Amino acid sequence: MPRRRSTTTKARPRVRVYPLGDAAALAELGTRLDTAINTRAIALAAALKKRRDVRQAVPGHASVTVRFDPEQTSLEMMAAAIRRLATKRPPVEEPGRLHRIPVVYDGPDMDDVCARLNLSPQQVIALHGKPIYRAFLVGFVPGWAYLGPLADELVLPRRPTPRTRVPAGSVAIAGRQTGIYPLTSPGGWHLIGRTSVRLFLPDSDPPSLFRAGDRVKFFAASE
Amino acid sequence: MTEVLRVDEPGLFTTIQDLGRPQAVGSGVTPGGAMDRFAHAAANLLLFNDGAAPTLECTLRGPRLVAQAACVVAVTGGDLQPRVNQVSIPMWTSVPLAPGDTLSFGGRRLGARAYVAVAGGFVGDRWLGSMSTNVMAGRGGMRGRALTAGDALAAGESWRPAQPGRTLAEDLRPAYGDRSLRVIAGPHVDRLMPESRAALFGSPFTLDPDSNRMGYRLEGPLLEAPGEDLLSFGLIAGVVQLPSGGRPIMLMADHQTAGGYPLVAVVASAWLPVAAQLAPGDELRFVETSIDEALRSRAAQRAALDSIS
Numbered sequence: 001m002p003r004r005r006s007t008t009t010k011a012r013p014r015v016r017v018y019p020l021g022d023a024a025a026l027a028e029l030g031t032r033l034d035t036a037i038n039t040r041a042i043a044l045a046a047a048l049k050k051r052r053d054v055r056q057a058v059p060g061h062a063s064v065t066v067r068f069d070p071e072q073t074s075l076e077m078m079a080a081a082i083r084r085l086a087t088k089r090p091p092v093e094e095p096g097r098l099h100r101i102p103v104v105y106d107g108p109d110m111d112d113v114c115a116r117l118n119l120s121p122q123q124v125i126a127l128h129g130k131p132i133y134r135a136f137l138v139g140f141v142p143g144w145a146y147l148g149p150l151a152d153e154l155v156l157p158r159r160p161t162p163r164t165r166v167p168a169g170s171v172a173i174a175g176r177q178t179g180i181y182p183l184t185s186p187g188g189w190h191l192i193g194r195t196s197v198r199l200f201l202p203d204s205d206p207p208s209l210f211r212a213g214d215r216v217k218f219f220a221a222s223e
Numbered sequence: 224m225t226e227v228l229r230v231d232e233p234g235l236f237t238t239i240q241d242l243g244r245p246q247a248v249g250s251g252v253t254p255g256g257a258m259d260r261f262a263h264a265a266a267n268l269l270l271f272n273d274g275a276a277p278t279l280e281c282t283l284r285g286p287r288l289v290a291q292a293a294c295v296v297a298v299t300g301g302d303l304q305p306r307v308n309q310v311s312i313p314m315w316t317s318v319p320l321a322p323g324d325t326l327s328f329g330g331r332r333l334g335a336r337a338y339v340a341v342a343g344g345f346v347g348d349r350w351l352g353s354m355s356t357n358v359m360a361g362r363g364g365m366r367g368r369a370l371t372a373g374d375a376l377a378a379g380e381s382w383r384p385a386q387p388g389r390t391l392a393e394d395l396r397p398a399y400g401d402r403s404l405r406v407i408a409g410p411h412v413d414r415l416m417p418e419s420r421a422a423l424f425g426s427p428f429t430l431d432p433d434s435n436r437m438g439y440r441l442e443g444p445l446l447e448a449p450g451e452d453l454l455s456f457g458l459i460a461g462v463v464q465l466p467s468g469g470r471p472i473m474l475m476a477d478h479q480t481a482g483g484y485p486l487v488a489v490v491a492s493a494w495l496p497v498a499a500q501l502a503p504g505d506e507l508r509f510v511e512t513s514i515d516e517a518l519r520s521r522a523a524q525r526a527a528l529d530s531i532s
Contacts, residue, residue, distance in 0.1 A: 018409075018410035019407060019410075019489075019514060020409070020410070020459060020462065020486070020489050021406075021407050021459075021461055021462075021489035021490060021491055021492060021514075021517065022407060022491055022492050022514050022517035022518050022521060023492045023521070024459050024489075026410050026456060026486075028410075028456075031451075031453075031454065032454075033454060055245065056245045056246070056248065056254075058248050058249060058457030058480070058481075059249075059457070060454065060455055060456030060457050060481060061454035061455055061456070062454050063454070063456045063457070064457070065456055065457030065458065065459060067245070067459060070518055070521065071525070075514060137455055137481055138249060138250055138251050139248070139249070139250075139251045139455070139457065139479075139480040139481030140251060140455070140479050140480060140481045140482065141251055141479060141480075142250060142251040142252045142253075142359075142360060143250065143251055144251050146455060175452075182251075183359075200251075200360075202350075202360050202361075202362055205351060206247070206249065206250040207247065207250050207252055207351065207360075208249075208250035208251055208252075211249075211250075212249065
């Protein structure tokens with residue numbers, strides 16, 4: 001008996017579309033931190049932005065938040081369009097721009113992180129500086145990018161009590177992600193270092209150094 | 224572009240706002256813009272301005288402005304008791320000012336934010352496609368800050384001369400006194416424990432003192448929505464998110480652009496202007512409604528604006 005081969009090589013991606021009130025929707029492409037899903041989310045947001053009935057489309061880690069004009073379309077029509085666009089094979093992604101970020105690894109949480117992970121500072125620095133991270137999402141505050149995935153050995157839950165003031169330029173880790181605080185702000189991530197690179201560029205357009213899909217590599221620097 | 228008004232007294236927090244900069248959200252910059260888009264548009268349309276032209280958003284205690292040239296203004300939104308030369312003027316109505324006339328406010332009577340438009344539209348610094356004030360970045364509007372005494376406010380050119388006495392019929396103005404905000408259940412509403420769901424859609428909540436243009440922190444029954452952490456997604460004004468502490472936060476015009484807390488409800492778009500008129504200490508309720516009902520309210524609001532132009 002000939003071996004039966006499936007004609008479709010890839011399962012259709014499952015997209016869940018939730019209403020966000022009467023003029024917006026949240027399209028969820030997945031629930032895991034995953035480069036392929038994130039690539040599709042960014043491509044879907046770009047495709048949606050070109051539609052006349054779409055006011056705004058913002059990619060998340062594995063989702064797109066879309067604001068539409070209910071005078072031109074309906075939630076049902078928008079959901080159908082989202083499903084159609086999401087099942088299209090995303091264009092072959094050009095590698096995002098690569099940013100090399102110097103870090104002085106002297107963060108106030110370095111000792112605590114080492115103790116909790118049972119690693120030396122040198123090991124933490126080596127593990128943090130080894131991968132080329134992906135900017136999964138730019139947002140939350142101006143210039144902030146969620147970078148990942150982080151090495152398994154560095155995964156820690158957030159600090160139970162966030163700091164009320166984290167200095168701008170702090171390099172931090174939490175869960176499977178790492179990031180740089182663009183502005184002095186409250187924050188619950190573990191601070192392992194700092195950089196002098198500016199991430200929020202108010203007089204540039206776009207005003208963020210990182211864009212979703214960019215690649216980021218850290219290296220140890222001394223001041 | 225001519226100077227039309229001089230700021231004699233800035234009020235509590237008066238900023239230049241238009242419809243914000245939604246395209247900057249992808250860089251993490253808040254969209255900003257007028258909190259009450261209905262009042263903002265109506266003030267402009269009464270003067271034959273583009274509905275998106277910049278206005279002054281005056282919070283709780285309005286400014287005192289002195290006309291430097293003959294101009295026509297309209298005051299809409301929350302009733303902060305606008306006056307010209309100490310005499311009450313009608314709201315939602317175009318009013319002429321002569322050089323030297325003083326536009327001031329008596330105090331909060333209903334709502335929280337009044338909008339002042341001037342014929343030709345106010346002109347401020349443009350940043351990332353919008354003149355809205357972004358205080359955090361210090362960009363847009365009046366040098367990226369709230370108005371201060373001595374500021375000169377300029378207006379653009381009118382393409383059609385404003386007529387004094389144009390008004391929006393009273394029955395077409397938003398019912399700011401009704402603080403039962405119509406909401407549509409959010410994507411993560413099923414995470415709520417049954418008692419929490421009942422409390423969300425049944426109990427009163429009070430805006431805590433730390434409520435502002437970014438969002439309203441709500442005091443009331445603690446809500447529980449256990450579950451796995453969510454990956455961060457893009458946010459919009461009007462979503463009600465529930466952090467692990469159990470106190471919901473309703474995001475407003477200057478909201479953070481992304482987050483990962485469960486979204487338990489979303490304010491119907493026609494009720495955002497009502498939400499925009501709340502201030503710390505005010506009480507609100509969430510009343511669940513359908514998308515169809517929300518769209519009917521939205522269409523009625525649209526028709527009210529169309530009746531002006």
